[in-house]
Amino acid sequence: MGKQLIKGNEAIVKGAILAGCRYFFGYPITPASEIAEAAAFYMPLVGGTFLQAESEVASINMLYGAASGGIRAMTASSSPGISLKQEGISYCAGSELPIVIVDIMRGGPGLGNIAPEQSDYNQMVKGGGHGNYKLIVLAPNSAQEMCDLTMLAFELADKYRNPAVILADGFIGQMMEPVEFPKAVEKIPEKEWALHADADDEKKLICSIQLDPDVLEKHNLKLQEKYKKIAAEVRFEEYYCDDADLVLIGFGVVSRVLLSVVDILREKGQRIGLLRPISLWPFPSFQIAQLAQKIKHFLVVELSNGQLVDDVKLAVNGKKPVLFYNRMGGIVPSPEEIIAHIEKTVKA
Amino acid sequence: MAKIIRKSDSFYPIYEHKSGAKDVTHYCPGCGHGVLHKLIAEALDDFQIRDRTILMSPVGCSVFAYYYFRVGNIQCSHGRAPAVATGIKRVFPESIVISYQGDGDLAAIGGNNIIQAANRGENITVFFVNNAIYGMTGGQMAPTTLVGQKTTTSPRGRSVANEGYPVAVSEMLATLKAPVYIERVALTDAKNTNKVRHAVRKALQIQIENKGFSLVEVLSACPSGWKMTPVQAKQWITDYMCKQFPLGVFRDTSAEIEPSPAVKNEFISHDLFKKLDIPDKPFRAVKSETPPVNYQNPRLKIAGFGGQGILLLGLGIAQAGMQMGYQVSWIPSYGPEMRGGTANCHVNLSNKRIGSPVVSQPSTLIAMNLPSLEKFECEVIPGGLIIYDSSLINRPPARKDVEVLGIPATKIADDLGNTRIANMVILGAYIARTSIIPRQVVVDTLPVFIKRKNLVPLNVKAVDKGIEYVSQ
Incomplete structure (x- = not known):
C-alpha cells in the first residue's frame, strides 16, 4: 500500500476511520487539536459524524450516548481535558461501553504547558475516575503505531466491551513520519447488548447504577474477571x-x-x-x-x-x-x- | 362503548426495583413524577412510538425512570442527559429521544449542557421537572429554589445576597433561535394537568416530525422535600411557584417549521483511501547514488523566524527523503511558539530505524536568522555542516571544526520576486552540497506539500537557484 508522510495526530483519525469509527465528539486543546480537525474534515466524507461539544465533559457523555448504540465512536483530548472527562470515563467503564479515548499528554499539573510529558500515566493506567475499573491503555511511539494501535484499540474495546485509550505524548502526536495504512476493517462486530431504537430495546438498559450492594459487588467481580482475561492482551x-x-x-x-x-x-x-x-x-x-x-x-x-x-x-x-x-x-x-x-x- | 382503564403499554408490566411492591413506583405520595410518567407513557402508546423511544434517566429522584418506561433506557451522569441524548440521537436520527431531568440536574450542574443542546436544535424532547429542590439527596437548595424558601442548605431561607435569584430556565432558553417549542406547565389541578398532557404530546409530536428541540418545564410537587401534605404542596405550587415561574408558552415556532424526514448517515466504506487522501499506489523507493559518508543519515536542525517557511523546508527534506526509501522523521516546535518569534524543526533521514526524533546533536544545521545560528551553532557535531542565509546573517559561524556554507538565499528569493521562497533556495543548496537527494525527487515531491499548486513552478525555480549557487 501507499506510504504517506503524516502527523501522528492525523494518522489516528485515518486509522480510526479504517477501523470503522464514524463518530467523533471532541473539544479543542493543544497538542491534540489536529485530531479533532482531521475528524471534522474526514468524518463527513465517509458518512460519519463530527461534533464539537460544548465541553470535555459533554464530549465524553456524547460518546457514552453514541456508544450505547453499538457503533464505533471516539474522542480525543490532552491532559487537563482528560481530567475533565474522568467522571464520564468511569461511567463508560461501569456501563461497559467500548469507546476509544485518545490522550495526547502535555505538561502539568494544572494548566502546565503544551510540551510533552507523560504525567497522565497514573490517571489513565490506574484509573483517574472513581470506582474499581481498568482501561485498556496502548502507548504508540511512532506515527505508524498511532494508526495501528488506534485500530487495535477499537478491536479490543469491542472484544471486551471496555473503554480503550491511546496514550501518547505531544511529540508523538506532532511528529510526522511515513505511515503505511492497512486495509479497512470490513465487518464490525454486532452488539446484542446495544440499543438499536427497535422493539428489542425494552430489554436493554445502559447504566452503571446498582443500588443493591450485593448486586454491585457481583458487577465488580464480573469486571475483575474480565480484566483478568484482558491481561492476555499484553504487548511489548x-x-x-x-x-x-x-x-x-x-x-x-x-x-x-x-x-x-x-x-x-x-x-x-x-x-x-x-x-x-x-x-x-x-x-x-x-x-x-x-x-x-x-x-x-x-x-x-x-x-x-x-x-x-x-x-x-x-x-x-x-x-x-x-x-x-x-x-x-x-x-x-x-x-x-x-x-x-x-x-x-x-x-x- | 366502555373504555377499559389500565396501565399504559409503555410501562413495564412489573417494576423491577430493589424494594417494595412491584406494581407501584418508588415515588413519594403526592410527587409529580408519577403523574408526568403516566402522561408521557400514554403519549408513547397513542403515537405508537414506544418501540423506537430511548429515554435518558437523570440523577435525582427520577434516576430510576428506567424501572418503569418500557423503552430503550440509558441512565446518565448528573446533568449530562442532553449530551448523552445528543450522542444516541446522532446514531439513530429516526429514534425518539427523551431527556427527563430535574432542576438540580438540568439547571445547576448540567446548565451548559441543556443550553448547548437547545442551541444546536437537537431533535430531542426534554421534560424538565422543576420542584424547587434537590429531592433525592434530602431537600437541599436548587437553582430554582424560591427566594426565602427554607431547605437543608438554605436553613434561613434562600437569600438573594448569597445565592442569587431562582433560574428561569424556560425564559432563558426561549431567547435562543433554535428551540422550536418551550412551555411551562404545572401539575396542580385537573385543568392544569390536562395542559401538561397537551404539552407532553405537542413536544413529542415536534420530534416525530423532525422539527427540532422542545422542552416542557413542569412545576411539580415534592411534599417530602417541602415537608407538606400532598394537598398543601399542590396549593404551594399555585400560591408561590407559579408567581415566580409563570405558566405559558415561551417559544413556539412549530407552525413555521416544515417537517423533514430523519436521514440516517450512510456508512461509507468504498474508496476509503481516496476519501482519506491516502496514496493507494504501492510505494517504490527511488534508487540513487550513495552520498559521501559524512552526509549520510543526516540529523538536521532547521531554524529561523516564524514565517520563513522553516517547517516547510524540513517537510520538503523529509518528504523527498521518504521517497528515497529512507526512514524519516520530522518534528516541529509547536503551539504558541510557532505563532511569531522563532520556529524550528528537527528532521532525521536514516538507513535504519530512527531512535530519538529530537535532534540534540545535529549533523546539519540550517540557520535562516542570526538568533538561530547563535543558539544552535554549538550543538553541531564536529565535521558537521552549517548552512546559513548570508543575506540575513552578517557574521559567519565561528566554528572552525565544521563545514560552512553561506548562501544569500533571501536575496536570491527577492530577485525571483518572492521573499518567502528563500527556504526552497536553501533546500536546493542542501541537496546540491550533500548529494543526499537528487533534484528530480525534490521536484516530484514539491506538489505533495506545497498547498497552492500555482506556486510549485516558482518553488522549483528557487530550488534550482540554490543548486546553481552551490555548483558555481
Missing part, C-alpha cells in the same frame, strides 16, 4: 534484551530516545537492551519479572514524577535494582543526557 517490544546486563524501560517518545541510547552504547560494546511496554495496561509485568532473573539492573526513564517506575518495581519485586531517571515540565532528555546518567550511576 524487546530490543537487544537477550544478553543485556542493563535493561532500559520507557514508552512513547522516551522509548525512541532509549532506542538511540541502546544503539550508541551497543556500538561501544555495552550489554544494554530496551523493553518498551506497548500496552501500559495490561502491563508486561511477567516479561519484566522474567528479565529480572537474568539481568543485573533496570533503568526506568519517564517524563513524569515516578509513575511508570512504580509498576516496574512491582513487577521486579525487589529482585534487582530498579534505577530511575526522569524529566518533567515538557523536557525530553537527549540520548547523551541519559548515557551520561548511566555512566554516572550504573555500576558494571
